[in-house]
Amino acid sequence: MNLPKFLLADNSKQPEDIFVLHTEYPRFLINLKDDDVEWFEDVSSENEQDLANELESLIELAGKFYDDEMKQYEQ
Secondary structure (H helix, E strand, O other): OOOOOEEEEOOOOOOOOOEEEEOOOOOEEEEOOOOEEEEOOOOOOOOHHHHHHHHHHHHHHHHHHHHHHHHHHHO
């Protein structure tokens, strides 16, 4: 199966939360409500500066993905 890079996720027990799942390495789930991130892989062994830059970029892309998806719902 070919998964998209990002997926929207929700849960009826947390109706105020907005989740985006990143399906490629490093996989994570971000709650856009409070920017809380849950990592599914150990990424601590990599170069810290490169990793920090990559993760910041991925989190920004997750937010952009959500914004783009919401624009499509509005149309």
